[in-house]
Amino acid sequence: MTGILVVTHGEMATGLMDSLSLIMGDQEDYQTLGLKHGDDIVEFSEKIQAGICELDQGEGVLVxxxxxxxxxYNQAAMSFNKLKDHKYRLVSGVNLPMLIEAFNQRMIGADLETMYQAAMNTGKDGIKEFLEEMAKLNS
Structure with a gap:
């Protein structure tokens, strides 16, 4: 199973997973990390690396x-050289539609490449503005 690591500023990652569990139920093989005021950036980087190592069961990790x-983002990106034995994709701009899509893709057995592409597309497509959407319906 592909692991999923959600890394944000503050408690956003925990909040996203709380919302996801409300919609999809409890999940497994994921971790959340939040960078808080006063955190040591080296320790934070080590936590990211440890999370990737723990979650990688041979099918990679979506970060x-x-x-x-x-x-x-920078700490996950700088970890690529240290984690050459682990396959992971790093995607920025996490939002709830993206996260739901990642877990849905994983549930149907998609590989890491398919997961990250589907999650990115859904994340982008999930951004809408009400009046623009209404204008599309009326045209």
Whole structure:
């Protein structure tokens, strides 16, 4: 089973998983990490690496972070060289539709490549504005 690691600033990762469990039920083979004020960045990086190692059961890990080029993303990206024996994909901009899609893909047995692509597409497609959507319906 492909592991899923959600890494964000603060408690966002925990909150996303709380929402996901409300919608999809309890899940397994995932972890959440949140960077908080005063956290040591080296220790945070080590936690990311440990999470990837623990979650990788041979099928890889999908790492979802909140912001591109911010600390959670950077620490996961800088870990690639240290984790050459582990396969993982790093995707920024995590949102609830993306997370649901990742878990849905995993449930149907999709591989890591399919999971990350489907999650990215769903994450992007899940961003809508009410008046624009209403205009599409009326045209």
């Amino acid at each position: 979802l972070v909140d912001l591109f080029s911010a600390s959670p």
